[in-house]
Amino acid sequence: MVESLIFIDTLSNLNSVKKQILDIKNKKIISFNYDTHNFLEQENIPHTNSDEYLSQNERTQLFDKVASLHNWYEKNKIFQELKFEGTNLLGLMDTAEFSRFLLEKLIKFLTLIRIIQNENPKKIFSSIKNFPAINSITCNSNMELIELKINSNNVLYWNKINFKFRLFSKSFSLGLSQKKYTSIKHHVENFFTFILQLNPNRSKTKSLLFLEFDIGKYSEIIQNLHDYDGQILFLNRRRPTFYDLNTLNLLKKFNCKVLNTKNLTRSNTNLIKTLTKEYSDIFDSVWQNNKIFNEIFSLEGFSFWPYIKNILLESYKSRMTEYFETILASKKILKNFNVSCIVSLNVIGETEKIILDVNNNDIPSIMLEHGYANYIPEISRYDFWSMYNLFKDKIAVWGDVQKQYLIKQHKIDEKQILTVGSPRHDAFFLKKIYKSNQKTLLLTMHPLSNIVGQNTISHYIKYEKTIIDFCKIIKNIPELKLIVKLHPSDVPHNTLILNLFNKIDPSIPVFQNKSIMELLLSCDTLVNISPEGWDPSTVMMEALILKIPVMNIILDDLFYNFQYVKDKAIVSLSGDFDLENNLMEILFNKEFRNELIKNGQKHLKNYLSNPGSASCNFAKILKTY
DSSP: OOSEEEEEOOOTTTGGGHHHHHHOSSEEEEEOSHHHHHHHHHTTOOOEEGGGGSOHHHHHHHHHHHHHTTTGGGSSGGGGGGEETTEEGGGOSOHHHHHHHHHHHHHHHHHHHHHHHHHOOSEEEEOGGGHHHHHHHHTTSOOEEEEOOOOOOOOOGGGEEEEEEEETTEEEEEEEEHHHHHHHHHHHHHHHHHHTTOOOOOSSSOEEEEESOOTTTTHHHHHHTTTOSSEEEEEOSSSOSOOSHHHHHHHHHTTEEEEOHHHHTGGGHHHHHHHHHHHHHHHHHHTTOHHHHHHHSEETTEEOHHHHHHHHHHHHHHHHHHHHHHHHHHHHHHHHSOEEEEEESOSSSHHHHHHHHHHTTOSOEEEEOOSOOOOOGGGGGGGGGGTGGGOOSEEEESSHHHHHHHHHHHOOOGGGEEEOOOGGGHHHHHOOOOOOSSEEEEEEEOOOOOSSSOOOHHHHHHHHHHHHHHHHHHHTOTTEEEEEEEOSSOOHHHHHHHHHHHHHOTTSOEESSSOHHHHHHTOSEEEEEESSTTOOOHHHHHHHHTTOOEEEEESSOOOOOOHHHHTTOSEEEOSSOOHHHHHHHHHHOHHHHHHHHHHHHHHHHHHOSSTTTHHHHHHHHHHTO
16 A cells, blocks of 8 residues: 555646655655656656546546536525526536536546545645645545645636637637637727628618627528528627638628627626626625535535635636626617527527527527537437527427437427538538549548546547557558648647647648638548547538548547448448558548448438538528518
8 A cells, every 4th residue: 555645637847846756755656647647658757547547437427417517506596696687697607618627627536536545545745726626535534635836727728718810811829818819809890890881780670690600611601691681690709700801701792790799788888897896796605605515516425616616716707797798788689689580509608698598588599500410329418518408499400310319319399400401511512623633631630628528548648649650651652642630629639739740740731720621622531530439520521522532530449320330431440440451441442432432422412401502591491580
């Protein structure tokens, strides 16, 4: 039995405490993430990875626990104190953000429980951010807790924003705080809205309200609404309404209007300040009810509330001004602009939650499916992110596969489902495909993000090894050009992947924000890396539309019988597989490639309705409102 446990979960200042760590006698060092594992490996310091203490089944149970807490604020009447004009401020945080934060904390918390139970140490050395969790677990023991002087950030994912924009055909990104991003976005939008006369008109003319839409991706919808006898309104708080000349021209040409919550609530500035101060005090008061919170946020008899208490309070309070601003603006939008239909891509974002909550099912709304949803009954727990059961109005799906899933799995009334196709992929069907003499392979990758809690250090190691092995094989095919496309999301693993490619071969072109259609049109084979089998990437379907053979490498070895598998449209590799032989087959076996292309077209007929005309179909529906 070891006397001391040393928990390493950050690289910050780790070198400065290395000697202190090494001098501790009868110890076990435990790494909590890939970065620290890598550092300890390189320093030849013996250690154990925290993942070894938690099973896959336990991680699944934690995901279910988090899903059950999405409406935690409804579990006690005291939380009604944080309602403002019928909207509970506690329910406004982005569900994906809250759930991801909570899942990461719960995985860490249960891991700590298992480690302490199994090792029963006399001393624990840890960064101070883990003290609330460890104290909650060891409160009835004589275990000594000693601080390691290492720094670590403890912020919610969306409190930092990577602002992306294009200028003169080049892509740029800036890392900004949420507050700074909002301020810059407000001033830029105000300037162009004034110059191009994009301010909405308050009249009796009816309006369609689009929430958080990327108008570049959905330009075909706007073009098909050219004869709509009303206003087309866009409300984008998270993303810029426009980000280049093309999107600006689109807004101007089709007479779209841009809503700005700050402008709409300019007359309410003093009220918002008063409300922020008043509710900040209410938050502080409610947050003192530890007994209530401990009962809600508990696991195996231990409360993890002390572990999340302060960061949640800080996050809510830092967003209160925006919440009040958006609630008041939403009331004005729905009252003054004669909105006939609300169109959203999800119901879990802050903007969508506020508008739909204020609307209270009064004005018709449509949720448009926006991803390559391949849910089947055995992984239905993961459709939690779509919140199908909570949405009581129309759901617009891509085709019959999605429709039948909703009817059979969620018992959703067929009348509630609109089968429209995928409007953002119309352009893919209309593109002319030119074959180049240069053989080009596009490698796309979904980064590890732990959205369902199954990612471990071993997954990072396997991911890295797969990329290294892949590049070694490609290097021996001189006639083949490799292009790499990172996922556009702002997750830390993207940086690790980029650094790895720079280390392997800096001459390999690696893109993140470049148009996926442009990259697909330049290649003749797609290889996609999926960390988790349950979550196939939409890029695979996009390649099928363009008649490009597709290989999907699944790293967690979990293989599901999705429709594209039944249709034999994609080469799926999982478990033990011969990467080199499979690559050679898809790259150079003409007969095999043609069979994949044929099967891909068959799959698209099974999966997608209205190929190439989904926007026209959807626009016709919107015009009826």
